[in-house]
Every structure is written in structure tokens, then in C-alpha cells.
Amino acid sequence: MNKLAYIDDVQTRINDYLGKKLESLAINDEKLLDAMRYGLLIGGKRMRPYLAYITGATLDAEQGDIDGVAAAIECIHAYSLLHDDLPAMDDDDLRRGQPTCHKAFDEATAILAGDSLQTLAFDIIANHDFSKAVDAKRINLLRYLVNAAGYQGMCGGQALDLAATGQAITLAELENLHSLKTGALLEASVKMAAECSNQATTFDKEQLALYAKLMGLAYQVRDDIIDITSTEEELGKPAGSDLAANKSTYPALLGLQGAQEKAENLYQQALQALATLPYNTQSLSDFATFIVSRKN
Amino acid sequence: MNKLAYIDDVQTRINDYLGKKLESLAINDEKLLDAMRYGLLIGGKRMRPYLAYITGATLDAEQGDIDGVAAAIECIHAYSLLHDDLPAMDDDDLRRGQPTCHKAFDEATAILAGDSLQTLAFDIIANHDFSKAVDAKRINLLRYLVNAAGYQGMCGGQALDLAATGQAITLAELENLHSLKTGALLEASVKMAAECSNQATTFDKEQLALYAKLMGLAYQVRDDIIDITSTEEELGKPAGSDLAANKSTYPALLGLQGAQEKAENLYQQALQALATLPYNTQSLSDFATFIVSRKN
Secondary structure: OOOOOOOOHHHHHHHHHHHHHHHHOOOHHHHHHHHHHHHHHHHOOHHHHHHHHHHHOOOOOOHHHHHHHHHHHHHHHHHHHHHHHOOOOOOOOOOOOEEEHHHHHHHHHHHHHHHHHHHHHHHHHHHHOOOHHHOOHHHHHHHHHHHHHHHHHHHHHHHHHHOOOOOOHHHHHHHHHHHHHHHHHHHHHHHHHHHOOOOOOOHHHHHHHHHHHHHHHHHHHHHHHHHHOOHHHHHOOOOHHHHHHHOOOOOHHHHHHHHHHHHOOOOOHHHHHHHHOOOOOHHHHHHHHHHHOOOO | OOOOHHHHHHHHHHHHHHHHHHOOOOOHHHHHHHHHHHHHHHOOOOOHHHHHHHHHHHOOOHHHHHHHHHHHHHHHHHHHHHOOOOOOOOOOOOEEEEOOOHOOOOOHHHHHHHHHHHHHHHHHHHHHHOOOOOOOOOHHHHHHHHHHHOOOHHHHHHHHHHHOOOOOOHHHHHHHHHHHHHHHHHHHHHHHHOOOOOOOOOHHHHHHHHHHHHHHHHHHHHHHHHHHHHHHHHOOOOOOHHHOOOOOOOOHHHHHHHHHHHHHHHHHHHHHHHHOOOOOOOHHHHHHHHHOOOOO
């Protein structure tokens, strides 16, 4: 599978939503707004929004509700990239084949743009025009996002990742790190989209969360594999950067073949979780297939 | 006026709340949690919580509700200090007489601790044990906090402040900058505390917001005056740092006497706003008096 069905539609839809949201902001510092736009709208595969939209479609949620969920999650993801790329963190000059935000602007602006994008995520949860049924569940959406974004989730994972650089860590520690750093936001994409559905039972939500957790790990295992098997042109950033940065990876712990088996194993478990659900989960299983076979 | 009534009680109460909130977090990266604790609990005058508590008391709001409001606002304030002190921003080594977070830890940890404290603010809005009446208004509190924290508020002001460094700006531009950078969060302290009251009318809330806006500006004018008239010992950081950083200040634009008159004028306007209210506003006017006469 080389391309996800409707991915172009999702990208157009979410970029349109985010672009309009940025345009709606009062004019304060234009450079800061430009940097936010740069961080949010230049490139980006929109995997998290895609996962939210297909989960929503699977559970018959309203697409207008998923817009808010997908946009908020993408703001958190975009802010994390601006900060992770900073010289004090991963010190990356390129992202999606373009200069990173602190290179295109400056460090102070990249820090502030990230800070502002985090707030914007919560702004969207607070102010998106949700349907009446989901409006009543706004606080639930907020709780999911909070758990995925902060110390309990993504930031905690990034801190563990920084601490693990140059250290020998176990497979369990690596999994915990990625469950937080990458998995939490992917899980939130599914959980928040499911929250927008009136059909999903507690059991359904648990199985979907399990699917998302497994796919989050598979996504990271595949990422580690790609980093050592792809070219800079395919990646849009230097290949082998994990190795250069002395980062713990699945191939480093398991070998390349072991890592590939790990990804396959996670993939099969994710499909099993989907198989328990009384819905047509074809798009979710296609997404899983895409994740474990993607080249960049 | 040298000391605010009950300020010690407020500091003890809010520090206790914040300390317990941090303790309740799952154990992920302990260094990150230590840095969050450092940024949140080492020193801090707690002016914003104080303003929230006295506004709440004036309007007969429940103190347990104000705990959540005050803690969330203080998390936003603390995160902004961690990021503003970074080398790429104001490059400060000392804060409240102690090493800044990136000096006590490292830059990456200070960035992540700031990011996590921002999320923690929204966590508190999402999960604080509000009374039933305020629980129903959680989204209103979220909206106030979002407006005060991000591009529309504090971050926008910090960006304007960075852009203004070394530039000639007008008094109107300086006021706009500070209304966003410092004023927005002080205003939110009052607005969110008023939202916790069942008594306050729309008119009352408008007058209180005006009071807060004026005091926010007075606070900053006084800050600029203190920076050139106090000693390093009084400030807990080097005196004259605005001048050294080539920052636009009220004394620079108006002269020292002009700045003192400006602070007095804002103070009188704030008292006039309070005089329109049908409550005992003594603690709010005392706070105003304290702000324009404080030495550090």
C-alpha cells in the first residue's frame, strides 16, 4: 500500500480548517503568527487527523465534530515538533525537507510559536463549533487532550527520550518512552474521535484505544527502521539521524530483522483488536497496513 | 503599605495545592518533574492567585473553586517565566534570587518543564474538583484562560516585547505590549474568579475587568520604575536589567517622574472602577495601593 485512501481530502480539509483558524486570530505580532503558520501548515502528513477522521467515519460521528478534534491534536503535534527541533533538544535543521522553524525564523520565535500552538489546541477544544451532543462532552475531549499532551503523555516521553540518549535502555523502557512520546497523541486521536460518536460502547472504545496503542508502537518501530533504511530524499531529513544522535532504537535493541518482526507482531495484534468490533473497520486496518509498510 | 493582608495564607494555600497536584502525577521522567516543581514552587509572590482569591472573597465565591482558578493561572505564569528566562529569550541567570530553571537543570528540561506546566494549567481546569455551579461553567473558565495565555494574550505580548527590544516604540505600542504580556493574565485572574461567583452581574464583571486591566498596566509601570530605582538585593535579580537589555520602558518614554505620575493615574482610575461596585472592595483597593507602592 503506497497511499492512504482519501488522504489528500483529509490534508486539504484539515489545512483549510487550520488556515482559517489562524486567520481568525487578532493581529498582534505578525512574525509570531507567521511562525505559527509555518509550523502548522508547511508540510505534515496529517497522520493524526487522518486517524481521527477514519475513526469518526467508522463510528458514524459527524465530520464537523472531528474537524475540531483533528485540528486540536495537530496543533499539539506541530508545537512539539517546533520545540523538539530546537538546538537545546534534537537540534534539527530540516523538517519535511524545509528549514526548521528556528532556522526559518529564530529560536525565541520558535519557542513562542510552539507555546502559542499549544494554547491554540485548547482554544479549539474550547471554541470549536461542535454539534450539540459533542458540545456537552467538551470537557471529556479536554481531559483526553491534557492526558496525551503534557507530563503524563508526550512531554514525559520526550523527557525520557532525551534522558535515554547515549544510554543503554531496555526494550520495556523504550516501549514506555514511545507509548508516551508518540503513542499518547495517536491514542488521543482515536479516543477523542470515538467520544464524538453516539454509538461506541465502553468495550468498543477500549478496543479502539488498544488498536491505537499498538499502532503507535508500530509507527515508532517503523520510524526507526526507516531511519536506517531510507535515503535523505525519501525522508526529507538526513537519514541515520537516530544513529548519529546516539538514540536508543528498536533496530539497535533487536537488530533490523527483529525490529521488522516486532512491527509485524504489533500489526497483527492491532488487527485482532479491530476484529472484535461490530463495525466495518476496513479503513482502520488499511491504516495499520500503511503504517507498517510506509517508506517515509 | 508594605505587606498585603493574608498574603502568607494565600501563598501557603496555593503552594500546598500545587505541590499536591505535582505529587499526584504519574512517575515518568523524574528530572522533568523536579524541574516543573522548581519552576512552580521555588519562590514566587503569587500576585495572580492573590488577586483571584480577593476577587472571589469580594464576590462571595467558594474558596475551593478559586483554588482551581488560581492554580491554573499560576501554572501559566510559571511556564512563561521558564521560557522567558531562556538564553534565546531574555537570557536571565537569576530569578527570585535563585538560578533560573535552565541554569539549575538544562535548557531542554526548562523548555519541556514549561511546556508541561502549560498543559498542567489546562489539566487543572479540566479536572479540579469545582463546586456543582462552577463545574457547569468549566468551559467558560477554559475560554478565559485560552484568551489570556496564547497568541491572543501573553505569548503575543512577549513576541511584541522581543520585537520592541532596541527599537523606538510609542507609548500606545508599549501599553498594548504590556496589556498582552502581563495584563492578560492579571485580567484573567479577576474574570475567572468572578465567573466562580453567582452574584456578579455583567456590569460588575466589566468593571472588575477594567480594574484588572488598569492594575495590570500600573503593575508594569511600577516594575519599570523598580528596575531603575531598586538594588539587586531588593529585586533578587540584577537591577537595571531592562536598560542593559535595551528594552522600551515607561521611564525611558516618560522620564522617571512621568512614569510615577502614570502609575498614580492608573491607580486612581482603578479605584474609580471599584467605586462603581456594590460590594466591599477594600481588599481590591488595598491590592492596588500595594502594587503602585511596592519596592520589589
